[in-house]
Each structure stands twice: as structure tokens, then as C-alpha cells.
Amino acid sequence: MINYPNNKKTYNKFKSFANRGMKLEEMINATNEYYLEKDIAVIHKKPTPIQVVKIDNTGKSGKIIDAYFKSPSTTDYNGIYKGRYIDFEAKETNNKTSFPLGNLSEHQIKHLRAVKEHGGIAFIILSFNHFDEIYLLDADMVVEFYYSSKKKSIPYDIIKEKGHVIRKGYFNKLEYLEVVDKVYL
Template sequence: MSLESDINDSNKYYRACDIALIYKKPTPIQVVRVDYPARNKAKIVEAYYKTPSTTDYNGVYRGCYIDFEAKETKNKTGFPKMMIHDHQIEHLEKVKLHKGIGFFIIRFSYYHQTFLVDAPLLIKEYHQTTKSFIPYKWFLENGQLIKEGLRPRLAYLKEVDAKYFKED
């Protein structure tokens, strides 16, 4: 399964069990042209992004606003910095400024490992490293490995608890 599918399945589980209310944000697009080969087979053939989307997911958990971006790479050596966009960094910095919880979920598919990384920590590394990627080793040292299972598929809220709700 893809990272997005795993997160969507996990969020569905979290909502069904009243653990959290987290949704995937829709990507704002402007449809320009549609082909209608048959009445019930409309196909969008040309569309453009209206505005850059901020992050992939947001919602409420334990009374706190959370917002995060999910990225997946097949790269063995590191996470390509070009996969993170300026508007996503700016958005997650604003989330932090307003006392929300912002983070990244990064999957290295080659290793079958998924990490939760605090947004300010990853953004700091993003700006400090001179390489075009953030090394895989950095994630091993600074990220929190998310356990995979059946229910939820990705237990990322356990890592949110460990990172942001330590005193509870």
C-alpha cells in the first residue's frame, strides 16, 4: 500500500474509534477541459492547481490542532529536499507559531520504514544541510519510527503522544 492509503486507513480507524478527527485536505484544482466519450464516462483532460496546497492532513487530537505533510521516497541514501516545498515550510512554521502541532511523516519504501519528525526539527535540517537530500541516517537518529499493524495500519498517534504529550 502507499503511504497515503496507510494514513487514510489509519485516520478512518481513529475516527471510527473516536480517538481523533483527522482528514486529508483536498487539493484545490481548476478544471479546464473535460471529455465526454459517453454520458457516464466524463474524463478530466486538463486541470491546473488553483493555489499551492499547504499540507496533506489536518485535524484535532486530544484537544489540539495537528497538521502534517506525508512524503514517500524510494531513495536509499536520503530524503530529497526538493520534495518539500517552500509554502509547506511556511505553513508548518505558522502552525507552530499558533501553538498547533506540526510534523512530517516520511516513508523510506526501500527500508519499509516510516518516521514521524517534528516540523521545526526537519525544517532546521532542511535549511542547514548543503546536500540536496537529508540523509537516511538523520531520520534514524532524529525521527520516531512508526509501527505498522492491522488496526491502525500506521500507529502514528502513538508517536504523537510520545513526542508532544510526554507529561500526560
């Protein structure tokens, strides 16, 4: 029984899907494809690291039959924009009061810090799913909170104050390079 659109719960579910549209990762990937095609930037998602244990070579091409996901030692995205090295990680949270930094590994935190120290542009793209808000958080701020906050999280209020809202364009294009222009260039 589907009571859409009168059943409020069901309606909200649809509404929430419509608002969020694509998942954050899908939005970023589509945006990067657009940037690449329009020759604006060359930014790619790195493949998910997988440890291959066993390959079945009986077929034409090797089929992996035993493997497992490894935890990444760097971030998901990197590339070049206006001659600058860009590096970032994308995270979503359903939390309403803060961004829990346990979502990031210490490897990733150290990587973001190293990129900044070497003159690169490094940040987190963070989606507060509940508010349908997406922020760019500079790596320095994230690194600082990672090592100084007892709760290992950044309060929502501080993100609202110090983060930079990323606008969604048509077709869920996530205009994060607009924010990069404003914040870093």
C-alpha cells in the same frame, strides 16, 4: 512465464509488495478512518487542489472537461487530536541514503513552521520504501534542514537518530498517534 517463488527477482517483487502492503497514503487514510470511527481523532486528507478551466453543462450534472493539478500551498493532512491542532505531510522516498527535501515546496515548509509557531503539532510522515521503515519527523527539524543543508536533504543516519519510528499495526494501520502522544503530549 512466472517462476514465482523460485525466480528470485519475481519473488522479491512480490515480497516487496507484501512488505509495503498499501501505499503510504492509503495506509494513512485507512488509519484516519479508524481514528474517526473510534472517536479518537478527527483528521482528514485535504482534496488535491485542481484548477477547473471548463465545465460541460450539457448533461444532467456538470462534467469537468478541462482542468489541471495545482501545487498545494499547505500540507495534505490536518485535524484535531486531544484538543490539539495537528498538521502533517506524507512523503515516500526510494532513496537509500537521505530524504530529499525537494519533495516539499517552500510553501509547505513555511506552513509547517507557521503551525508550530501558533502552537500546533506539525510533522512529516516519511516512508523509506527501501527499508520498509516509516518515521515521524518533527517540523522543526525539517524546516531547519530545508534552510541550512546545502544538499537540501536529510541524511538517513540523522533520521534514524532524531526521527521517531511509526509502528505498523494489524491491517497496515499506521499507529502515528502513538508517536504523537510520546513526542508532543
